[in-house]
Amino acid sequence: MEAFVSFVNDLVWSKPLVYGLLITGILFSLLMRFFQVRHFKEMIRLMFQGEKSPTGISSFQAIAVSLAGRVGTGNIVGVSTAIFIGGPGAVFWMWATAFLGASSAFIESTLGQIYKREIKGQYRGGPAYYIEAGIKGKVGKIYAIIFALVTILSVGLLLPGVQSNAIASSMKNAFGVNQWVIAIVLALLLILIIFGGIKSIANVATAVVPFMAIIYIGLAVVIICLNISEVPALISMIFKSAFGAEAAFGGIIGAMIEIGVKRGLYSNEAGQGTGPHAAAAAEVSHPAKQGLVQAFSVYVDTLFVCTATALMILMSGTFNTTDGTTNSDGTPHLIKDNGIYVEAADGSKDVSGTAMYAQAGIDKAFSGGDYTFSPEFSGFGSYFIAFALFFFAFTTILAYYYIAETNVSYIFPGRGQKIWINVVRIALVLATVYGTLKTADLAWMMGDLGVGLMAWLNIIAIWILHKPALKALKDFERQKKAKGSGQYAIYKPDPNEVPTATFWHEDYPKRLKEYNIEE
Incomplete structure (x- = not known):
């Protein structure tokens, strides 16, 4: 199974997709x-x-649901x-993916x-909807159905395992909690929330995501302040490593770019096609408003949360880098040998365990200089990362469900819709x-496969x-300039250019009346 998933993954995540995402953003x-500036x-x-x-739902609720999907395991384990794998320079390419990816998100x-x-009684939208409406005809319908099916497979079956695996791994490391206990707790919480639909998911996301993100970034700021003298050297190392100027990492610039882009996309999901589902559910007077809000969510995810994780990791000094090859005994060939990698009892290497690097940075910051990292050590850092991963990853699974439900509703608009929605829930x-x-390796490979398939289909669309x-x-810019504010911008689609934007053709006269504006 792992060999097959790995083979397909390599085909999907070939260089055309990696560099295609960067070129698209540019x-x-x-x-x-x-516009992102x-x-x-x-x-x-x-x-x-x-x-x-x-x-x-409101724009804030929409960005909360979107961030629930974007801010997850990728922000800690992914970084x-x-x-x-790629060294400190991979962080720069995650930044580049976020800055340029904001345009794809818009x-x-x-x-x-x-x-x-x-x-x-509720708004539905996403790639399947705009593919059918925009491309039109049989080609558009078939393309839309393919995207919807791939999305249901990805967010309904492939991606949840990445999130729950990280939760189980971190909870076991920090508190010694049995994986079955975590599995049962997650299942019960999901059942209680997802049966409430988008309103329930939006309420949970609005309460949890901003709160957890603020605490997480806040702790990172404290750690940076405690180690402020190290920051210039770390930033320098990221940039030198990114362009091969750092001797220890100079030979892996290709792998660095690829892993940076892949993990950047996995984290912020720009261009992948997940964000439009929550964006379409928002109540706005102009589509560009929600486009701008969703572009900002990419910044929050990667430039804020991922950067916080990266600096904590680099400050710990416990990371190491492999060039992807193995030694004769099967262990990774390390570019940098003064770090650690996580090894299970059976000798297998667990890359998801690299979340320990993040907790190491937290523990080192509060150790008063007397610090020695050990995979068996459980301090404040491991507890904090466990809780952060739980909330980040759990809300991501909730967002995955909403995306899956939206695409089920697209494929089955009639009587059988409720049955299929319940099937997807289960x-x-x-x-x-x-x-x-x-195993974590299989979880990440399946997750990457799901992300890659969606990205290919959506980027083309x-x-x-x-x-x-x-x-x-x-x-939007024209109306904002004329009125001095974009608050009352109203979208009037050209019936010749976007005849299938039926919602807005009907909504425009209502908005004029609501805002008391004469055309």
């Missing part, structure tokens, strides 16, 4: 004149704008793994809003339980359909 950024303040303002309705989330539908719970028990999103941004 070109979209150029086309939008680096120009509209930074507007992103923050729009995030807290309180538009909501019985049909849709640790990236540094483990395009896909704005498209999600443009082509959203109101179904049974499947996701079982996948989560299974993920707490299987947004290149085909990106023009309405670009025009929506220009229209």
Whole structure:
């Protein structure tokens, strides 16, 4: 099983996808004149704008659900793994992926809003919806169904195991909790929440995600302040390593870029096609508003949370790097030999255990200089990482469920919808339980496969359909300039260019009346 998944994974995550994601981000950024810098303040303002309705959720709830999906295991274990394999320079390529990926996040989330539908009292949207509406005809319908099926498979079966495996591993390391206990607790919590639908998931995400992210980033700031003298050297090491100028890491620049981009995408999900599902559920007067909010969520995920993890790891001094080859005894060939890697009792190497590097940074910061790292040591760092992973990873699983439900609703819009939604609920719970028990290597490979398949399908789609999103941004900027604020910007789609944006064709006259504006 592992050999087969590894083989398919290598095909999916080939160089065309890795560098294609970077090129896509660069070109979209150029086309939008680096909006991610120009509209930074507007992103923050729009995030807290309180538009909501019985049909849709607010922008803040939408970004909370989106961040629930983005901020997860990838922000701790993923960063640790990236540094483990690619060295400190991988952090730079995660930053680059986030900055450029914000443009992909804007395009896909704005498209999600443009082509959203109101179904049974709530907004539904995402790549499957905009692929069908934008490409049209049999080709568009078949493409949309393929994306929906791949997404259900990925977020419903492949990806939950990565999150639950990290929760089980960290809880066992910190508190010695049996994996079966974690599996049962996760299953019960999921059942209690996911049967409440998007409103229930949004309420949990709104309460948990901002709270946990603030605490996590806050602790990182404290650690950085306690070790402020080391920060310049660490930043220098990241940049030198990224471009092969650091002697210890100079020979692995290709692996560094690939693992940085892969882990960056796994963490922030920009261009992958998950963000548009939550974006489409938001109540806004203009699609570009939600596009800007979702672009900012990429910053929160990678530039804030992932950077916090990276600095804690690098400050610990416990990380090491492998060039991907093995020694004669099967152990990784290390580029840097003064670190550790996690070894299980049977001799297998557990890359997900690199989360220990993050906890090592926390423990070292509070040790008063008297610190020696040991995989068996459980201090404050291990407890904190265990709790952080639990909340981050659990809310990510909730977001996965909502995405799966949205795509089930797309494929089965009729009477059988409720039955299939319940099937997906059960499947996701079982996948989560299974993920707490299987090997970490297989969990990560299956997760990477799911992310890669979705990314391929969505990146092709947004290149085909990106023009309405670009025009929506220009229209928003025009209205913002004319009115002095984007608060009352109203979207009026051109019926000749986007005839299938039926929601907005009906919504425009209602908005004019609501805002008391004469056309």
